[in-house]
Amino acid sequence: MMDLSLKKLFFLVVVGTMSCIFCYGFFSTEPVLKIIRDRVSLTWSAVSSTEKTGEPAPVIKNQDAAQKGQEHKQDTQPGMLSQANEKPNHGPNAKLQDNPPKVVTTLTAKDKPSTPAKPKPKTTKASTASPRTTKAKTTKAATTTNSKNKPKTTANTIQKVLPVLVTPTLVPPMNKNDFKKMPEWDFEDIYLREPQPRQTTCPESIMASEDPEFKKAFVPDIQIFMQKEHFSRSEWNRLVHFNNPFGFMGGNYTQVKEAIELIPKLKDYQLLPVPKTDPQGCIRCAVVGNGGILNGSRKGEEIDSHDYVFRMNGAVIKGYEDDVGKKTSVYIHTAHSLTTSLYLFKKAGFDSIPHDEGIKYVMIPEGMRDFQWLTGLLRNTSVAFGPYRNRRPWKEYAGQFDINRFYVLHPDFLRYVKNRFMKSKQLEGPHWHIFRPTNGAFTLFLALHVCDVVDAYGFITEDHNKYPNYYCEKAKTRVIFYINHDYNLEIKTWKKLHDTKILKLYQRKDEPQQHQKP
Known part of the structure; x- marks a missing residue:
């Protein structure tokens, strides 16, 4: 063995x-x-x-x-x-x-x-x-x-x-x-998420919507506003992959960094306080576009009855109060839309942007010129670079600029709106980089995230050919479809949000009787 x-x-x-x-x-x-x-x-x-x-x-x-x-x-x-x-x-x-x-x-x-x-x-x-x-x-x-x-x-x-x-x-x-x-x-x-997302007790709130498609797309705690704490080399490296206004592609690192680091930390993460007069704790907002459908609408009093009123771009009010109201709580703009509107609508009486007492200004940073504008505005100095060089931005806010009431939309929020709600077919073509939703679209989605009840006025509808391009125009004009926006997509989106009761869209059914400025 x-x-x-x-x-x-x-x-x-x-x-x-x-x-x-x-x-x-x-x-x-x-x-x-x-x-x-x-x-x-x-x-x-x-x-x-x-x-x-x-x-x-x-x-x-x-x-x-x-x-x-x-x-x-x-x-x-x-x-x-x-x-x-x-x-x-x-x-x-x-x-x-x-x-x-x-x-x-x-x-x-x-x-x-x-x-x-x-x-x-x-x-x-x-x-x-x-x-x-x-x-x-x-x-x-x-x-x-x-x-x-x-x-x-x-x-x-x-x-x-x-x-x-x-x-x-x-x-x-x-x-x-x-x-x-x-x-x-x-x-x-x-996307970045808000550390202190808005809470609501309103039974009518958009957040309570049971529409499955909207619930899947909607992110209630999306980071809406940008602050200096959001900028770093890592964040630059992430956002440089996206074209403006959805990121920093093609941007100047030094100038973007300089501008963002001037944005102070928000004292209040909630843009609009809950009205003390509403027993249910609801925030009711009107978002007023500049569409010709409002000409002769007589919706001014109804618009002003909301807790807060959002406006954007060439928001002409004087002489059109009966149609568009006179109250402005939040004004949304880019450097280009602000400066251009003051020129284009000067004959209509638009000699300054809305400047109600306590108004809040929200800026859409759509490109380098906006960051250059921001640096001059937040430093209270003349713009040092770009198309607005030597201009003094704070003078354009009619004495109502307050850094504690000034907000800058975060590129993640803008990209979220595009990806989840406004994914245009134009993004599949060679001109993809010039497409973005309109300022009105960004304003409407901002309201959907900071308000409980949203009513939209002056936004494009299927019968837009009945009305002038802008409500402040005296003669009937054709609505212009600019190549950098997808107006047909916006028409469908607003109608869909209305049909699913996410918001209420003003759709005029009567024959328009044009209102002439007195």
């Missing part, structure tokens, strides 16, 4: 030795060694890239959006995009995701924006919901160095180092001309 066991043991030793020799001979062949070296090298390169920038590499979902010759490999997973009830954490204490979405390629190459980005191998995973921290998972293969003096580095040690917060390098500038249609990134539908 003993001799048999020794023979069996000897046989096993011999077989094991021969197996080792065979394996060594097989794996020492050049092709196999090359595969191993390449795999280890690619793993280390991917980890180094993530470690260097401190940012997850972006994934472009619609790879056909890239210009010819520019490759963007795609690797998506179910659940990669945020859902309506998700709350991604973008703060400085953001936690790493347990199952971060895959990252396959990056557009942050050292080359110029027009240089095609080369796809990288599928080796890392990174979190897109928390751009400030990145957790990269590597293969189990250990990487070693040939030098005896250098410490041995393994995948495990690399993984421990990566979560450490580092100051990320800036993503190289992106250009809208690099894409033949709107690019959709894997974090396209992920």
Whole structure:
């Protein structure tokens, strides 16, 4: 029995030795060694890239959006995009995701924006919901160095180092001309969330809507306003992937940073206080557009009966009080709409924007000229750069500018409105980068997020050809459809929101009798 066991043991030793020799001979062949070296090298390169920038590499979902010759490999997973009830954490204490979405390629190459980005191998995973921290998972293969003096580095040690917060390098500038249609990134539908979302006790509130489509799209705690705490290198690197006004693509980092860091922290996250006179705690708002449907409507008294009234652009009031009311609680504008309206509607008596006592001004930052305007406005100095150079912005607010009553819409809110409610087919064409919803559309969706009950007046309807372009025009004029807006989509959207009782849209049924300014 003993001799048999020794023979069996000897046989096993011999077989094991021969197996080792065979394996060594097989794996020492050049092709196999090359595969191993390449795999280890690619793993280390991917980890180094993530470690260097401190940012997850972006994934472009619609790879056909890239210009010819520019490759963007795609690797998506179910659940990669945020859902309506998700709350991604973008703060400085953001936690790493347990199952971060895959990252396959990056557009942050050292080359110029027009240089095609080369796809990288599928080796890392990174979190897109928390751009400030990145957790990269590597293969189990250990990487070693040939030098005896250098410490041995393994995948495990690399993984421990990566979560450490580092100051990320800036993503190289992106250009809208690099894409033949709107690019959709894997974090396209992920937004900052309001730390103190509005609460309501109103039984009629929009938030109580049971319409399934609206409930799926509506995010009650979306970050509406921008503050200085929202700007960082990580946030710049995230938002630079989106064209204005939905992000900072093509923007000047220094000028944008300077402007945003002047925006003070909000003292009150709720734009409009609940009226003490309403026993149910409802905030009732009227949003007044400038459409010709209001000419001769006699809706002024009804408009003014609301708790708050929103207006935008060339909100001519003097002489048209019977049709449009005279109260303004919130005025929404861009630098362009403000300055241009004062010129275009001067003959109609629009010599200053609304300046009611205690009025709140909300700005849409649609491009670099708005950030340049903001810097001059918030510093109380002349504009230093751009088309408004040497202008003194605060003079345009008719003595009612108060930094505590001035708000700037966040690019995430603007992109959310576009993605969830105003996804135009124009985004699929070569002019995708000039499309955006109208100022009136942004105003209406702002009201839907800060009010309980919303009534819309002066917005475009199916029978718009019956009315002049603007209510302040004396003669019948044709409604102009500008190429940077999708008016047909807005017509359908307002009608749908009205039919589902999300808001009440003024739709005139009588034959219009044009009101002449006295």
